[in-house]
Amino acid sequence: xxxxxxxxxxxxxxxxxxxxxxxxxxxxxxxxxxxxxxxxxxxxxxxxxxxxxxxxxxxxxxxxxxxxxxxxxxxxxxxxxxxxxxxxxxxxxxxxxxxxxxxxxxxxxxxxxxxxxxxxxxxxxxxxxxxxxxxxxxxxxxxxxxxxxxxxxxxxxxxxxxxxxxxxxxxxxxxxxxxxxxxxxxxxxxxxxxxxxxxxxxxx
Numbered sequence: 001x002x003x004x005x006x007x008x009x010x011x012x013x014x015x016x017x018x019x020x021x022x023x024x025x026x027x028x029x030x031x032x033x034x035x036x037x038x039x040x041x042x043x044x045x046x047x048x049x050x051x052x053x054x055x056x057x058x059x060x061x062x063x064x065x066x067x068x069x070x071x072x073x074x075x076x077x078x079x080x081x082x083x084x085x086x087x088x089x090x091x092x093x094x095x096x097x098x099x100x101x102x103x104x105x106x107x108x109x110x111x112x113x114x115x116x117x118x119x120x121x122x123x124x125x126x127x128x129x130x131x132x133x134x135x136x137x138x139x140x141x142x143x144x145x146x147x148x149x150x151x152x153x154x155x156x157x158x159x160x161x162x163x164x165x166x167x168x169x170x171x172x173x174x175x176x177x178x179x180x181x182x183x184x185x186x187x188x189x190x191x192x193x194x195x196x197x198x199x200x201x202x203x204x
Contacts, residue, residue, distance in 0.1 A: 022050040023087035040110025047087025067108040
């Protein structure tokens with residue numbers, strides 16, 4: 001799952017924070033993973049930790065606290081989250097349903113309000129990320145495996161289109177994808193009758 005936080009404090013400008021690094025820091029510092037420059041937000045206000053595919057919110061001893069808002073049975077339920085000293089050192093005993101970030105919940109930090117959105121990670125994107133982490137690097141920093149994968153994918157799509165619309169010449173597509181132009185076809189000499197003499201291949 002991918003974690004996205006929407007700043008819904010105002011109706012006009014709504015910054016979007018795609019949290020990719022964990023543990024993540026929420027605060028008014030510019031180097032925060034989720035920077036909320038609003039009244040009542042501390043420099044190190046809250047932290048987000050990840051355990052496998054789940055995300056949890058903890059307060060970092062902020063002045064105004066951190067709250068989770070959820071709707072249950074038509075009522076708005078507000079609950080403060082537990083306090084931890086640092087997002088890097090969070091006791092798993094503090095993590096549970098009370099402070100788990102779920103889709104549709106709202107996070108209150110000072111005068112700021114964030115909406116939690118959980119996006120399922122696409123299988124292709126996950127495969128590319130895992131392949132990208134283990135792929136060998138060629139000279140110039142280009143990942144060889146990535147180029148080969150792109151060429152195979154392009155060839156497969158082009159072939160599928162060709163099966164429907166008739167024969168397709170793959171050479172222009174492969175050249176456009178940077179796979180390389182196919183070798184030029186050698187020019188063969190005109191045929192002539194054999195006169196019975198042996199042929200010296202090295203000389204020719």
